Amino acid sequence: MREHPITRIGILLVLFRLAGLAVRYLAQTDSSMRERLALLLPAASVHAGALLALVVLFLVCAKLLPSRRRTVAVVACPGFALLMVAGQADLTVSSITGAPLTPTVFRTFRGFHVVRSNEFLEPLRAHLPLAIAGVAMFATVLVLIALVIRNDERRQTTAPLSWRGVGALAGAGFALMWIPEWVPWPVPPPPIEVAFAREYLRQDHVQLRGSEQDAIRELRRVVGLPSHSAWLSDAYPLVYGSTARLTPPHARFDLPDIVVVMIESLRAEELGFVTGARDSATPNLDALAVRSAVFPAYISNGFPSAPSVLAFHSSAWPHRRKEIITDFATRGFDSIPSRLRDFGYEAIYIGADPNFDNQDIWLPRWYSKVIDLVASGTAATDRNIVNRAIEEIQQHDAKTPDKPLFEFISTYSTHYPFSLPSDAGERPL
Incomplete structure (x- = not known):
C-alpha cells in the first residue's frame, strides 16, 4: 500500500502540513522550547490524524472502484493541493487574528476578503523571505505530486491495496486525532478540515451538561457575589444590585x-x-x-x-x-x-x-x-x-x-x- 499513488501523495500532504505547524509554533521566540513543543505536538497529532482520515477516504474509493483507481488518484491531486493551501491559510490567519479559520470565522471576515486584506498581506510582506520559502516548498510538493502520478501511469503492474492496510491507516488517523483529548497537554484548535466537517455535519452545537438553571447557579458560584448584594434576574445571570438601603437620588441630576x-x-x-x-x-x-x-x-x-x-x-x-x-x-x-x-x-x-x-x-x-x-x-x-x-x-x-x-x-x-x-x-x- 505504501507504493499506491494516493498513499504517497497523502504523505506529502501530511509532511507539508507538519512543516507549516513547525513554523507556526516553533517560531514563537517569546516562549521556551518546552512551551512551544507543548503546543506543537498535540496540534501535529490532530492535523496528521485528520489528513490521514481524508487519505483513507480516497483509498476506500480506489479500492471500491479498481477500474477507476487512476482517476481517483488524479482527482485526489487537486483536492490535496487545495488542502495544502487551506491548511496554510488557516495557520496564517490564526497567527494574525488569534482564531482558526473555521466556517464562522470565514463568514465573519467576509470570505476571501480576509486573504486580500492588509491584515493578511502585510505580515506576509513583513516576512517576505519566509513567505517565498513557503511558496517554493508548495511548488516543490506540486512537482513531486505530478511525478508520483506520472510514475504510476508508467507502471506495468498496479500497486497493491488491501483492506487490512486501509484499516490500519484509518486506525492510526483516528488515534492521532483522539490522543490530545486524553493527554494532559493544551488542546489545539481543530484543523480546518475538522472545523468545516463539524459544521456541515451539524456537529458544532454547544450543549449544556445540565439544565439552564444549573448552569446559572454554577456560573454564579464561580464568579461570586459581593457582600450586601443580590442577583437581580435570571435573564441577566451576572447582574446584581445592592441590598443596602441607599439615599434616594435627587429628582434632577447631571x-x-x-x-x-x-x-x-x-x-x-x-x-x-x-x-x-x-x-x-x-x-x-x-x-x-x-x-x-x-x-x-x-x-x-x-x-x-x-x-x-x-x-x-x-x-x-x-x-x-x-x-x-x-x-x-x-x-x-x-x-x-x-x-x-x-x-x-x-x-x-x-x-x-x-x-x-x-x-x-x-x-x-x-x-x-x-x-x-x-x-x-x-x-x-x-x-x-x-x-x-x-x-x-x-x-x-x-x-x-x-x-x-x-x-x-x-x-x-x-x-x-x-x-x-x-x-x-x-x-x-
Whole structure:
C-alpha cells in the first residue's frame, strides 16, 4: 500500500502540513522550547490524524472502484493541493487574528476578503523571505505530486491495496486525532478540515451538561457575589444590585459625557503603570493612570476584536464554536449605547473599516451615528480617528450642549502587523 499513488501523495500532504505547524509554533521566540513543543505536538497529532482520515477516504474509493483507481488518484491531486493551501491559510490567519479559520470565522471576515486584506498581506510582506520559502516548498510538493502520478501511469503492474492496510491507516488517523483529548497537554484548535466537517455535519452545537438553571447557579458560584448584594434576574445571570438601603437620588441630576477609547491590541505587558517599567512605551497613559481609577487585573471577555467588542457592549460571553457577531446577527442584545440613548444620550461611534469583521451589522443598532473613516476615503490612522472624534465632541457641544454624549473611539493603527503610520510624527521604539 505504501507504493499506491494516493498513499504517497497523502504523505506529502501530511509532511507539508507538519512543516507549516513547525513554523507556526516553533517560531514563537517569546516562549521556551518546552512551551512551544507543548503546543506543537498535540496540534501535529490532530492535523496528521485528520489528513490521514481524508487519505483513507480516497483509498476506500480506489479500492471500491479498481477500474477507476487512476482517476481517483488524479482527482485526489487537486483536492490535496487545495488542502495544502487551506491548511496554510488557516495557520496564517490564526497567527494574525488569534482564531482558526473555521466556517464562522470565514463568514465573519467576509470570505476571501480576509486573504486580500492588509491584515493578511502585510505580515506576509513583513516576512517576505519566509513567505517565498513557503511558496517554493508548495511548488516543490506540486512537482513531486505530478511525478508520483506520472510514475504510476508508467507502471506495468498496479500497486497493491488491501483492506487490512486501509484499516490500519484509518486506525492510526483516528488515534492521532483522539490522543490530545486524553493527554494532559493544551488542546489545539481543530484543523480546518475538522472545523468545516463539524459544521456541515451539524456537529458544532454547544450543549449544556445540565439544565439552564444549573448552569446559572454554577456560573454564579464561580464568579461570586459581593457582600450586601443580590442577583437581580435570571435573564441577566451576572447582574446584581445592592441590598443596602441607599439615599434616594435627587429628582434632577447631571448626566456626564462618556468617552470610551478602545486601543487595538494593547496588552498589559506594554503598560508601564501595570508592569512598573521605567522605560515605558505608553508615557501618556502612565501619566493618566496616576490620576485615574485603574483596574490592572482586567481581562478581556473576548478575543479577537469582534467578540471583544460585542462583549464590551452587551456583556455577551463568546460562543465556544460560533461568532455571535456573525451567526446570531438576527438576535437582539441589550447594550450600553442603547441603554444610554434611552436616557437621552447621543451615541457616536468613530473607527475605521468595521465591516472587516462584521461589526458594521451591529453598530447602526447601537449608535445614532456611525463614522467609518475607510468608507469616507480618509486614511485609517489613529491620528485621523482621534482628530475626528475631537471634532465630533466639539460639534456636539456647540449644537446640543445640554444633551449628554456617549462616544466610542475604536483605534486602528496598533493592529498587527504594527506598522508605524506615516503621520505618526515619531520614530519607532
